[in-house]
Amino acid sequence: MTHSHDAHETRAEQLLRAAALRVTGPRVATLDAVRRHAHADTETIIRAVREELPAVSHQAVYDSLHALTEAGLMRRIQPHGLVARYESRVGDNHHHLVCRSCDLIVDVACVHGEAPCIRPADPRGFAVDEAELIFWGLCPDCQAGDVAAPAAS
Structure with a gap:
């Protein structure tokens, strides 16, 4: 019987092989971490990878992020003034x-x-062949906070 975790790793391994990448523990764990944490920064991804692989180095995660991005298995975005997200x-x-x-x-659909x-x-x-748009504004929670802030002053 296959456990759901094993099935997920198998899918990650298939994606890595299909992208002609060597299957390694850090790559599988990094791919999994980015799938679990949409738009996460590098530090968040490192913490998530270390939940699976406690001894993994920062460099191994950085290298995995680079390889997976180059292979098209994930996307790196960096809105102006923010750290890179994946x-x-x-x-x-x-x-x-x-x-x-x-x-x-x-995310917002085109x-x-x-x-x-x-x-x-x-x-x-x-x-x-591609357009990247970033729409800037205030999320609903921050709008509610901004409305309440002047009343508290």
Whole structure:
């Protein structure tokens, strides 16, 4: 009988092999951590990987993040002014909402569906195949906090 954890590792191993990457403990654990923690920063991912592999080095996780991103198994995003974040949602055409107050990042679908969902007015000869949009604002929790703050003063 296969345990659900074993089945998940098998899926991670299949993804690594399909991407022509060597299957290693840190890579499997890093892929799993990014899947469990959408838009997590590196430190959060390191902590999550260490839950599975307590002795893993920072460098092994950094190397895994780089290899998995290069292979297209995860995506690195870095909204202006924030540390890099990682997500396992790849291969679709989505963008992000970012809260200016608490740095919450939320996926948002593109209105037009296929990539790129927007095109520059003058692509200057570029063959555009992707557009990355970041929408900035305040999340509902921070909006509620900002409304309450002036009343408390």
